[in-house]
Amino acid sequence: MAAPVLRLGLIGHGTVGQSFAHHLADATIRIERRTGVRVQLSRIAVRRPDRVRLVHPRVRVCDDPLDLALDPALDLVVEASGAREASDWLLAALNRGATIVTANKQAVANSYALLQALADRHPGCLAEGAVAAAIPIVRTLRDSLQGEDIRAIRGILNGTSTFVLSAVERGASWDTAVADAVAAGLAEPNSTADFDGSDAAAKLAILATIAWRTPIHRDRVRVRGLDARAETTAQSAFASGRRLRVVADAWTHGGGHLLVEPRVLEADDPLLHVSGATNAIELDAALAGQLRWFGPGAGGAHTASALLADVAHAAAERSRRARTQVAA
Numbered sequence: 001m002a003a004p005v006l007r008l009g010l011i012g013h014g015t016v017g018q019s020f021a022h023h024l025a026d027a028t029i030r031i032e033r034r035t036g037v038r039v040q041l042s043r044i045a046v047r048r049p050d051r052v053r054l055v056h057p058r059v060r061v062c063d064d065p066l067d068l069a070l071d072p073a074l075d076l077v078v079e080a081s082g083a084r085e086a087s088d089w090l091l092a093a094l095n096r097g098a099t100i101v102t103a104n105k106q107a108v109a110n111s112y113a114l115l116q117a118l119a120d121r122h123p124g125c126l127a128e129g130a131v132a133a134a135i136p137i138v139r140t141l142r143d144s145l146q147g148e149d150i151r152a153i154r155g156i157l158n159g160t161s162t163f164v165l166s167a168v169e170r171g172a173s174w175d176t177a178v179a180d181a182v183a184a185g186l187a188e189p190n191s192t193a194d195f196d197g198s199d200a201a202a203k204l205a206i207l208a209t210i211a212w213r214t215p216i217h218r219d220r221v222r223v224r225g226l227d228a229r230a231e232t233t234a235q236s237a238f239a240s241g242r243r244l245r246v247v248a249d250a251w252t253h254g255g256g257h258l259l260v261e262p263r264v265l266e267a268d269d270p271l272l273h274v275s276g277a278t279n280a281i282e283l284d285a286a287l288a289g290q291l292r293w294f295g296p297g298a299g300g301a302h303t304a305s306a307l308l309a310d311v312a313h314a315a316a317e318r319s320r321r322a323r324t325q326v327a328a
């Protein structure tokens with residue numbers, strides 16, 4: 001019998017989308033071997049469809065993401081565009097019954113409906129790539145820690161600002177460090193979001209939403225970004241064995257609090273050694289105690305890893321449903 005097919009549409013074919021499409025070819029073989037479901041990339045939406053792109057001749061390239069989201073032939077919509085309108089496309093796909101997978105933290109953290117879907121553990125709303133790229137924190141919070149009382153979340157969630165601060169504390173100029181981050185494909189499509197704290201704030205809102213099972217909009221996060229003093233503060237902190245980092249913090253006691261701000265970490269802080277594009281997340285759970293994750297928090301391949309994890313999850317779900325139908 002032919003393997004069931006999961007037809008996939010991809011919105012965005014830039015740093016993340018291209019890497020995802022490239023690695024999907026290999027992952028498809030692994031996923032089919034493990035789940036019996038064949039994932040097939042059928043359609044891509046971008047801003048400039050006429051640009052030369054390395055895609056399989058079978059894949060249709062268009063410039064209409066909403067049309068792709070509404071395409072009844074697609075079971076799965078993967079979104080890696082960073083576009084403002086992306087939450088509308090994602091909701092359109094989710095509401096017609098497709099599974100959505102997104103790397104776009106702003107689209108999620110600025111939409112009550114998508115946050116509600118994450119808070120409710122909607123099986124068709126997957127967003128591993130939206131927070132801390134390769135660190136599997138979204139599913140860990142959603143599933144592995146679902147019996148826990150999460151009391152606090154602390155993290156270094158923006159790889160670009162850490163990359164720049166790490167270079168600057170060692171003597172690089174701010175402008176050179178930013179140019180290097182952009183050249184490495186680490187910066188956001190709009191890199192101001194990396195430095196004004198809004199990228200980290202969106203990720204914190206998503207983590208808090210999943211941890212506390214209630215939609216927490218990005219606007220509820222108090223934010224202070226890096227300013228003109230950051231370069232000298234980073235250098236003087238480093239000279240005294242400490243480090244300036246943009247820290248995201250959320251906790252429940254005292255009525256709750258969500259905050260992103262530059263902070264000098266002391267020499268004994270467990271997050272002190274986070275540098276380059278590494279992200280770090282620390283949870284305080286009532287029973288498990290302090291848990292920490294460190295890993296690549298930006299970059300095409302690292303984010304593609306998270307998107308592929310969600311696609312593999314969707315394939316496993318499809319396989320489970322197919323087996324249940326046969327059994328019934």
Ligand SMILES: NC(=O)c1ccc[n+]([C@@H]2O[C@H](COP(=O)([O-])OP(=O)(O)OC[C@H]3O[C@@H](n4cnc5c(N)ncnc54)[C@H](OP(=O)(O)O)[C@@H]3O)[C@@H](O)[C@H]2O)c1
Pocket residue numbers: 011012013014015016017045046047048049051063065079080081082083103104105106129130133185186187188189297298299300303
């Ligand atoms: N870069 C990272 O390290 C990273 C890490 C984690 C998460 N993310 C998230 O992943 C998403 C994509 O980031 P990226 O770095 O890959 O961005 P990017 O390199 O700028 O690529 C954006 C892609 O989306 C397409 N696009 C943008 N606006 C569109 C619109 N209105 N309609 C149709 N297509 C549109 C672009 O089309 P064209 O090719 O025609 O320009 C391009 O293919 C963002 O949400 C970002 O926050 C990025």
